Amino acid sequence: MTRHPVFSRIDANLATLLIGAVILWFAPAGLKSYGLYVISLWLVMSIAAMGLNLTLGYAGLKSLAQAAFLGIGAYTTALITAKGGIIGPGWSWPLAFVVSGAITFFAGVILGFPALRVKFHYLAFVTLSFATVMFLIFRNEQWLTGGVYGFSNIPRPSVMGSKLDNDLAFFRFVLVVTVLLSLAMWWMLRSPWGRAFTALRENPLRAASLGINLRAYTLLAFAIGSAYGGFAGALYAPLVEFIDPAPFAISASFVLLLTVVVGGQGYFLGPFLGAAFSYVLPEVLRATGGLYLLIYAALVLILLLITPQGIIGIVEKMRENRRQKAAQEQRNASKVMLEA
Amino acid sequence: MDQFVQLILAGLATGAIYALAAIGFTLVWQTSQTINFAQGEFVMLPAILVLAAVKFLHAPLPVAVLMAVGGFLLLFGFGFKQYIVNPMARHGILPLAIATMALSILMKESAKDGFSAEAQQFPSLVPEGAIQLFGATLSLRDIAIFVVAVVAIVGLQLFVTRTKTGRMMQATAQNPTVARILGISTEKMILLTFLINAxxxxxxxxxxxxxxxxxxxxxxxxxxxxxxAAIVGGFNQVRGALAGGFIVGLVDNLAAAYVSSAYRAAVPLVLLVLVILFKPEGLLGSKEERTV
Known part of the structure; x- marks a missing residue:
């Protein structure tokens, strides 16, 4: 029964993911289209948060541009898939998905390269600048993005010749993509790459002394994290079917960062919890009128004051306490035996 | 040429305001390692508080100003430090920075929902008007802003370098452990920087x-x-933040006129990236030692 704690946790993560996916596949059958929209949004934002979780939680880099990457993915997808697509309706979404990921990946490389040449926390400010510039481009380049009037009539993707106009079918499509991307992330974090990312966060100097190429791995973590933002954007555009610059503004990047921290940075399932908190809760609070963002921000603040490790941090802490208590009991028991 | 002189003056005026915000930002960073992402909202809110006091409490303007100043100092000078920075500080820089982001959303939304989503007139403290100088039309308001801000900054600088309390504050920023050994109440000094920031x-x-x-x-x-402004000038210097504020204000105004008004916000950012690339410690900053 001496399982390595890390392995047991990762296996638990995988099990939770797969069981959760099965439940989600069947659960929303009774939901109306608004409910389906909310849980689809939750999954899409979980993907974006997952990418940021890799950048922030595993590699320890602060990025304030995840919403900008989301926007790049969304506009790329809108441009490629609108008007029937370039290469036929069946393939235009997969193409858009790949292109969105690729563009954001390379944007991540180009953005990270200069920032990482200097001190690590400058990345936060460089990404903040990038996010501002991207927002200006989304807003000002009307010929490309539709400017403030937005980009409408973004089609839903087609699978095997049938268009996913049905909200339930589209939700299941989002679910499948989310599971695939999560599995890729899970695999990556267990691979030597993932170990190297964690090493970067824990002790960069030691990681360097062990022969890990700091700059290359940091850049890779940032680029992959950004690409997940792009992938999320590729799903976001057909989900909402109309995009304008507002959801990709700086404050949206702030909210994504809050999402990761609130969920529990560096925990595999953290982004899902965080996204539920940041994107589902406001929809529930919408009943309170315009106050939902205010309540949300206050809740985040209170939560951070209670547990800076995020929601998963509470669970972890309780588990740790229980382990320690058990160990203490064992020690006490053995002490009694020794004294006898 | 006229236009250029006017732009320079307008740039110096906005730059002086940016410098005020940037100086507060660096002060708080120096003494407590707080990256305050709500700094912009700190500048937004006091005016809203004044207008809210006038609108809801029907207070006459001077009373409203006093109430806003008192309330803001209490909430965002003392309260910010006591109830957000203190409990979060031991968890490191990032959770605290995130908490200030949440605070910024909270402040923005409170102002929107509690007061108004529309832009409101705010009474000017100086008379409107313009004077002619060397053939250029100079706005009195710009001159007044510049003068008031510069007087405040010079006063602050004198306080920090010439008075005992100011020196104690500097000592706290530079080496809190030694400062405490020398009998300085670092807690009080940190609180003071938060009050100055507010x-x-x-x-x-x-x-x-x-x-x-x-x-x-x-x-x-x-x-x-x-x-x-804080980064361009150098994160660990008050005069750096001052210079940074002016540079950003000038670049901002000149870019709006000569480059593109749609992209005016992007030009200072390009400047930021250039500074980070070529002089990461800031134009006037000194190199910080690398922590292992």
Whole structure:
């Protein structure tokens, strides 16, 4: 029964993911289209948060541009898939998905390269600048993005010749993509790459002394994290079917960062919890009128004051306490035996 | 040429306001390692508080100003340190920075929902008008903003370098452990920097709101400008933040006129990236030692 704690946790993560996916596949059958929209949004934002979780939680880099990457993915997808697509309706979404990921990946490389040449926390400010510039481009380049009037009539993707106009079918499509991307992330974090990312966060100097190429791995973590933002954007555009610059503004990047921290940075399932908190809760609070963002921000603040490790941090802490208590009991028991 | 002189003056005036925000930002960073992402909202809120006091409590303007100043110092000078920075500080820089982001959303939304989503007129503290100088038309308001801000900054600088309390504050920023050994109450000094930060924000707010109107979303622009000013000038220097503020204000105004008004916000950011690339310690900053 001496399982390595890390392995047991990762296996638990995988099990939770797969069981959760099965439940989600069947659960929303009774939901109306608004409910389906909310849980689809939750999954899409979980993907974006997952990418940021890799950048922030595993590699320890602060990025304030995840919403900008989301926007790049969304506009790329809108441009490629609108008007029937370039290469036929069946393939235009997969193409858009790949292109969105690729563009954001390379944007991540180009953005990270200069920032990482200097001190690590400058990345936060460089990404903040990038996010501002991207927002200006989304807003000002009307010929490309539709400017403030937005980009409408973004089609839903087609699978095997049938268009996913049905909200339930589209939700299941989002679910499948989310599971695939999560599995890729899970695999990556267990691979030597993932170990190297964690090493970067824990002790960069030691990681360097062990022969890990700091700059290359940091850049890779940032680029992959950004690409997940792009992938999320590729799903976001057909989900909402109309995009304008507002959801990709700086404050949206702030909210994504809050999402990761609130969920529990560096925990595999953290982004899902965080996204539920940041994107589902406001929809529930919408009943309170315009106050939902205010309540949300206050809740985040209170939560951070209670547990800076995020929601998963509470669970972890309780588990740790229980382990320690058990160990203490064992020690006490053995002490009694020794004294006898 | 006329236009150029006017732009320079307008740039110096907005730059002085950015400098106020940037100086507060660096002070708080130096003494408590707080990266305050709500700095822009700190500048947005005092003007809104004044207007809210006038609207809801029907207070006459001077009373409203006093109430806003007192309330803001209490909430965002003392309260910010006591109830947000203190409990979060031991968890490191990032959770605290995130908490200030949440605070910025909270402040913005409170201003929007509690007061108004529309831009509101804010009474100007100086008379409107213009004077002719060397053939250029100079706005009195710009001159007044510049003078008031510079007087405040010079006063602050004198306080920090010439008075005992100011020196104690500097010691706390540079080496808190030794400062404590020397018998300085570092806690009080840190609180003082937070109060000064709040005070600078109030001043900036009252100066800028007559120009750009008081609106809940003003903080985004001012906050970004203050970060850029702080980094461009050098994160660990008051005079760096001052220079950074002026540079950003000038670049901002000149870019709006000569480059593109749609992309005016992007130009200072390009400047930021260049500084980070070529002189990461800031134009006037000194190199920080690398921590292992």
């Amino acid at each position: 005070g600078l924000a109030i001043l900036a707010s009252f100066l800028i709101s007559p120009v750009y109107l008081a609106k809940f979303s003003n903080g985004e622009v001012i906050g970004t400008a203050a970060f850029i």
